[in-house]
Amino acid sequence: MAGPDPPQQQQVEEKAEPIDDAELAFQGINMLLNNGFKESDELFRRYRTQSPLMSFGASFVSFLNAMMTFEEEKMQMASDDLRTTEKLCESDNAGVIETIRNKIKKSMDSQRSGVEVVDRLQRQIIVADCQVYLAVLCFVKQELSAYIKGxxxxxxxxxxxxxxxxxxxxxxxxxxxQSSEPEGPLASDQANHNASPTDCGGRVTEEVLDRLKGSVSFGYGLFHLCISMVPPHLLKIVNLLGFPGDRHQGLASLAYASESKDMKAPLATLALLWYHTVVQPFFALDGSDSHAGLLEAKAILQKKAMVYPNSSLFIFFRGRVQRLECQINSALASFQDALEFASDQREIQHVCLYEIGWCSMIEMSFEDAYRSFERLKNESRWSQCYYAYLTGVCQGASGDLEGANAVFRDVQKLFKRKNNQIEQFAMKRAERLKKITLTRELCILGVVEVLYLWKALPNCSSSKLQLMNQVLQGLDDQSSLGLKHLLLGAIQKCLGNIKDGIQSFQMAAQDEYGRLNNSYVQPYSYYELGCVLLAKPETLSKGRSLLLQAKENYTGYDFENRLHVRIHSALASIKEVVPH
Structure with missing residues (x-):
């Protein structure tokens, strides 16, 4: 994280102090993951101007804070810090962007050592890593211009x-x-005669190269995962089709990085946990199975339990696994533990509170849910508008309609990011609920809706799903009819009642009356129908047709990019089963 420059005298003293920046950076990251956020930040800030690796560590801490909160201020700070690290890496007279081949050629001069080769490779990797993080900061905004820039x-x-x-x-x-060639003067002369820009000379050791391979594999793997998350139609706009995101290659590279001795090994482990427990189920990257990847996540957590026994981040991911396995009470306990261990880290406290709110919604414990979201609304600077809407629907679902109405009135005041689709959605929903006679059932509809849109219905128990089904069946609001049938279909699908689910999806797809209020209902209904029909060989062709219909016939609706990613994944799954 960015901080004031240390006094000049202190800088001189520190420059005279020899440091093993690779080992120091590894220690700093481990501090971070064992709840030593303050100590890690101080360590990286102390040496950030003296080593590209330590500067990168400081920028990563800043980036992690931004990704945990999504607050505009922290995202801007992370962006500034990453660019500062880039400048430090490029400060060499020759410029790190110059091709590596030319630089390694220079190292053949007897005056130059292999250490310089390693340094320049390390700098180039760091610059590329910074570019990936800057792109991630763009993508999380979920705006067209940000996608293109990213x-x-x-x-x-x-x-x-x-x-x-x-x-x-x-x-x-x-x-x-070289290690396999016979030793002796003749072999040495032959090696010198055949020297190439990539000869292993000077003091470049296999161990150092293995660490560098782990370092580049982290960014390389994260790159592939980032590309696989970009909506396919936007890839064409930014001319990225020549660089397709290969999720399997990305995961393999991250797995390699996680076993290396590079400072980013623990980060690669976190990236794998993030992918398996957050990204994969949210974007439905393996079809509709939200449990895909859980075995991998559990294996990682078990393997690292001794290294990070009380790490709030690892306990947080344990809670994510438990939530996806529908062990909601265990998940709540894990998030509460993580909340306590992160007593000095506001950002991690907020992501834990967010998960506690969601687990409470899943359990239909609406009072607990709205208290968590209310605290986020008051404390977080990310999207108070979104948190206010979640507070309102949960408060109304608990029976406090007067309190819910008061919160819905606040949503408009807290609406700040007009291009943010989540805030747009929250504001439109709050405005609508202010204009009609608010009922507890309509607020429960709002809760079920966000559970559906955020792929959390599969985490609900059968008893809770039955209760949601009962409430929605009794709802008689014509303007919400299509939404009601879409949600009923999703509930029936989770309960395994496929025939009833198909019937509800078909009714939702035919609803023209409520299209103005719920523009996403029809394309999402066709997507759901398509996914159900893909499950049987005899209806696979029809399912594919419905997915293409959802993709090509609708535009300008809420969460369009989100649906396009899911459609792309579903269509890709067909190609894997039935190769063309």
Whole structure:
């Protein structure tokens, strides 16, 4: 995280102090993951101007804070810190962006050592990593212009990763060849005669190259996962089709990085947990199975339990696994534990509170839910508008309609980001609920709706799903008829009542009256119908047709990009089962 520059005298003293920045950076990241946020931040800030690796560590702490809160202020701070790290890496006279091949050629001079080769490779990897993080900061805004900007940044990063990955691999091969060649004067003369830009010379060791390979594999893997999250139709806009996101390659690279001795090994572990417990179920990246990847996540958590026994982040991900396994009470206990261990870290406290709110909605414990969201509304600076809407629907669902109405009136005042689709959705819903006679049932409809849109209905128990079904069946609001049938269909699908689910989805797809209030209902209904029909070979063709209909016949509705990612994943699953 950015901080004031230390006094000049202190800088001179620290420059005279030799440091093993690779080892120091690894220690700093481990501090971070064992709840030593303050100590980690101080360590990285102390050396951030003296080592590109330590500067990167400081910027990563800033980036992590931004990603946990999504607050505009922290996202801007992270962006500034990442660009500062980039400048430090490029401060060398020759410029780190110059091709690695030319730089390694220079290292053949007897005056230069392999250490310089490693330093320049390390700098290039860090610059590429910074580019990926800057792209992620763009993507989380979920805006068209941000997607395009993030896409161009990723394109630059991709070229740098490819170059570094290739050069490091060639250096590793050269080292392997040299270690297997016979020793002696003749062999030495032959090696010098055959020297190439990627010869393993000077003081470049296999151990150092393995660490660099782990370092580049982290960004390379994260890059692939980022690309796989971008809506396919936007990939065409930013001309990224030449760089397709391969999720399997991304996961393999992150797994390699997580076992390396690089400072980013623990971060690669966190990235894998984030993917398996947050991204994969949310975007339905393996069809409709929200449990895909849970075995991998559980194995990672078990393996790292001794290293990070009380880490609030690892306990948080344990709670995510438990939530996805529908062990809601256990998940709540884990999030409460993580909340306590993160007593000095407001950002982690907020993500824990958010999950506690969601688990409470899943359990239909509406009073507990609205108290969590109310605290977030008052404390968080990310999206008070969104938290206010969640507070209102949960408060109304608990029976406090007067309190809910008061909160809905606040939503308009807290609406700040006009291009943010989540805030747009929250404001439109709050405005509508203010204009009609509010009932507890309508608020429960609002809760079930967000559970559906955020892919949380599969986490609900059968008894809670039956209770939701009962409430919605008794709802008689014509303007919400299509939404009601969409949600009923999703509930029936979760309960395994496929025939009833199909019937409800069909009724939702035919609803024209409520289209103005709920513009996303029809395309989402066709998507749901398509996914159900994909499950049987005899209806696979019809299912594919409905998915394409949802993709091509509708535009300008709420959460359009989100649905496009899910449709793309569903269509890709057909190609894996029935290759063309």
């Amino acid at each position: 896409g161009w940044i990723l394109r630059k990063a991709w070229k740098m990763f490819n170059k570094c990955y290739s050069d490091i691999s060639q250096l590793q091969e050269a080292c392997l060849r």
